[in-house]
Amino acid sequence: MAVAIKQHHGTKGSMDHPTVSNLRQPLIEGEKSYSEVTTDICKLLDNKPGVGWWVAFSVSVCFLIAGAIATTYTVTTGIGTWGLNKTIGWAFDITNFVFWIGIGHAGTFISAILFLFNQKWRTSVNRSAEAMTLIAVMCAGLFPVIHMGRPWLFYWILPYPNARGSLWVNFRSPLVWDFFAISTYFTISLVFWYLGLVPDLATARDRTISKLKRAVYRIFSLGWNGSNRTWSRYETVYLVLAALATPLVLSVHSIVSFDFATSLIPGWHSTIFPPYFVAGAVFSGFAMVMTLMILVRKLMHLEQYITVHHLENMCKVTLLTGSIVSVAYLTEIFIGFYSGNPNEMFLILNRVLGPYAWAYWTMVTCNAIVPQLFWFKRVRTTIPVIFVLSILVNVGMWFERFVIIVISLHRDFLPSSWAMYTPTVTEFGLLLGSFGLFFTLFLLFLRLFPAISMSEVKGVLHYARR
Amino acid sequence: MRADKDDKAQANSRYTAAVFRNEEELFSAVLEARASGFEIHDVYTPFPVHGMDQAAGLKRSRLTWIALIAGAIGLMFGLGLQVWTSAYDWPLNVGGKPFNSFPLFIPVTFELTVLFSGLIAIGVLLVRNRLWLFSKRLVFSRVTDDRFVIVLKQSDASFDQRRAMKLFARHGAIKVIEGDQFV
Numbered sequence: 051m052a053v054a055i056k057q058h059h060g061t062k063g064s065m066d067h068p069t070v071s072n073l074r075q076p077l078i079e080g081e082k083s084y085s086e087v088t089t090d091i092c093k094l095l096d097n098k099p100g101v102g103w104w105v106a107f108s109v110s111v112c113f114l115i116a117g118a119i120a121t122t123y124t125v126t127t128g129i130g131t132w133g134l135n136k137t138i139g140w141a142f143d144i145t146n147f148v149f150w151i152g153i154g155h156a157g158t159f160i161s162a163i164l165f166l167f168n169q170k171w172r173t174s175v176n177r178s179a180e181a182m183t184l185i186a187v188m189c190a191g192l193f194p195v196i197h198m199g200r201p202w203l204f205y206w207i208l209p210y211p212n213a214r215g216s217l218w219v220n221f222r223s224p225l226v227w228d229f230f231a232i233s234t235y236f237t238i239s240l241v242f243w244y245l246g247l248v249p250d251l252a253t254a255r256d257r258t259i260s261k262l263k264r265a266v267y268r269i270f271s272l273g274w275n276g277s278n279r280t281w282s283r284y285e286t287v288y289l290v291l292a293a294l295a296t297p298l299v300l301s302v303h304s305i306v307s308f309d310f311a312t313s314l315i316p317g318w319h320s321t322i323f324p325p326y327f328v329a330g331a332v333f334s335g336f337a338m339v340m341t342l343m344i345l346v347r348k349l350m351h352l353e354q355y356i357t358v359h360h361l362e363n364m365c366k367v368t369l370l371t372g373s374i375v376s377v378a379y380l381t382e383i384f385i386g387f388y389s390g391n392p393n394e395m396f397l398i399l400n401r402v403l404g405p406y407a408w409a410y411w412t413m414v415t416c417n418a419i420v421p422q423l424f425w426f427k428r429v430r431t432t433i434p435v436i437f438v439l440s441i442l443v444n445v446g447m448w449f450e451r452f453v454i455i456v457i458s459l460h461r462d463f464l465p466s467s468w469a470m471y472t473p474t475v476t477e478f479g480l481l482l483g484s485f486g487l488f489f490t491l492f493l494l495f496l497r498l499f500p501a502i503s504m505s506e507v508k509g510v511l512h513y514a515r516r
Numbered sequence: 517m518r519a520d521k522d523d524k525a526q527a528n529s530r531y532t533a534a535v536f537r538n539e540e541e542l543f544s545a546v547l548e549a550r551a552s553g554f555e556i557h558d559v560y561t562p563f564p565v566h567g568m569d570q571a572a573g574l575k576r577s578r579l580t581w582i583a584l585i586a587g588a589i590g591l592m593f594g595l596g597l598q599v600w601t602s603a604y605d606w607p608l609n610v611g612g613k614p615f616n617s618f619p620l621f622i623p624v625t626f627e628l629t630v631l632f633s634g635l636i637a638i639g640v641l642l643v644r645n646r647l648w649l650f651s652k653r654l655v656f657s658r659v660t661d662d663r664f665v666i667v668l669k670q671s672d673a674s675f676d677q678r679r680a681m682k683l684f685a686r687h688g689a690i691k692v693i694e695g696d697q698f699v
Binding site for chain 1: 558559560561562563564565566568569572574577579580583587597598601602605606608610611613617620621623624626627628630631633634635637638641642644645646647648649650651652653654655656658659660661662
């Protein structure tokens with residue numbers, strides 16, 4: 051084996067004279083050495099943040115404050131502050147909940163599924179994508195808790211022995227499944243992310259001058275010293291976690307879709323929901339990763355690490371999942387009429403031509419038509435265009451959940467109870483607040499943790515270089 | 517400095533370490549050191565080097581089995597919890613569904629299987645590698661940055677320091693360190 055390596059890589063000097071493969075592009079530009087990778091990533095933690103970071107942070111905190119005010123008002127006054135009525139009992143909050151959970155899925159997709167498929171380009175983006183997952187799940191979790199009306203009693207959904215008998219939770223309810231799915235998802239994503247961070251925290255520990263920072267890094271790097279015995283077990287556990295997280299991520303959005311699919315409402319009662327929701331989640335999640343990565347590479351000057359090649363790969367995933375979602379839209383229309391059920395047929399007509407048709411057509415434009423532009427290489431490699439399209443995809447995916455939830459509810463079986471739904475300022479405040487929370491935490495993450503996985507990037511540094 | 521039993525027994529043994537600039541040099545040094553009968557204590561690298569486990573003679577980790585057993589425990593706990601609470605402890609009629617509604621218990625059972633398996637696998641990893649919050653271990657300089665280190669045990673009197681030095685030099689070691697205690 052040693053001989054093979056020597057023949058393949060030539061002598062020691064090969065490091066200085068890399069030969070670029072014609073078939074593959076290097077993943078990291080600039081022909082970096084190992085120590086350059088360390089310096090490039092760690093200096094983001096040492097240097098003071100630039101103007102761009104401060105502007106973004108201030109705007110996010112303003113949104114967060116708006117959200118805090120809306121939350122306080124809702125909790126102290128009640129759910130009556132929202133635009134719900136007796137026909138439409140679920141609207142903005144559940145839309146936001148499903149939207150944020152979906153965003154989170156791309157992080158796990160990149161860190162676990164692409165790991166199992168041996169996609170080496172994931173190493174530049176997996177750290178921030180996983181952080182995005184954690185933050186998005188936090189944003190998502192807020193909405194059901196606020197909607198409970200008495201959020202301080204949220205723990206009643208846990209099956210613990212209690213003074214009420216013990217009266218246990220109803221394990222037949224998809225809402226209880228949701229609780230288990232999302233808390234497991236958050237926990238496993240958190241430990242997965244932290245495990246990946248440990249070697250990088252050790253790198254930061256070994257080069258930081260500030261005493262306080264070094265003490266913090268020392269504690270959280272768990273005494274990591276790069277031992278091969280440790281690496282060996284670490285990689286085994288990393289693989290196990292990836293194998294566990296893969297079905298987990300599929301289960302989470304399937305269970306979220308059961309919240310709707312197990313009911314009898316036309317537009318919800320559908321067997322295609324689990325795969326349709328999972329594809330939609332990965333679709334919106336990848337769009338959000340692209341939005342964030344385009345901002346990150348500019349704000350933190352990481353253009354050589356997050357290259358056009360990475361963005362192009364993500365565009366391809368978006369194109370694929372967007373197309374799956376489009377097929378799901380067509381399937382819904384077909385099955386609606388094929389069922390011969392007048393309620394199902396009415397629902398489809400009401401979606402496409404009813405009072406909320408504008409929401410439906412926004413969704414179709416952003417999710418089914420816009421991503422088809424990614425067939426063109428020019429589009430996939432022009433960063434400003436990707437940025438705009440990725441935002442449009444997320445607008446579309448937010449509307450998809452709005453369409454599924456509100457349009458299905460507002461004209462139900464009994465025409466005398468038909469109603470319209472108009473969101474209130476409080477609800478917009480909560481939506482804005484969740485974006486504020488998301489970006490505030492993400493910007494803090496960029497300052498406090500190595501934003502790119504150094505140990506993993508070093509492992510793929512020579513890809514297509516020699 | 518926490519030392520386990522093995523470390524205490526060997527506390528007086530000496531070691532010889534060599535520092536390399538890249539993984540290929542380290543890799544060939546590891547292969548030759550093992551072939552010429554040296555006892556490799558451990559290898560230290562900034563990132564996992566492909567094939568190093570076999571080269572250094574490590575056995576396959578058994579952590580996958582631990583994850584499997586932990587998952588089985590989670591599965592039984594999840595299913596047991598739901599069947600016991602819903603069908604035995606306080607059976608409630610929910611929409612006429614059977615008390616033991618097994619198919620509806622699958623999602624939570626699955627989630628608890630994954631949760632147990634993942635958390636216990638990580639827990640065992642941390643314990644087995646003595647990684648914990650206040651762990652203080654010797655770290656070779658720049659090994660978390662861009663240096664690759666091999667550590668040989670001077671296991672007995674037959675250890676030939678000069679032969680080891682020569683071997684390291686042949687593979688391009690930039691420094692050889694001798695020390696008193698294992699890291």
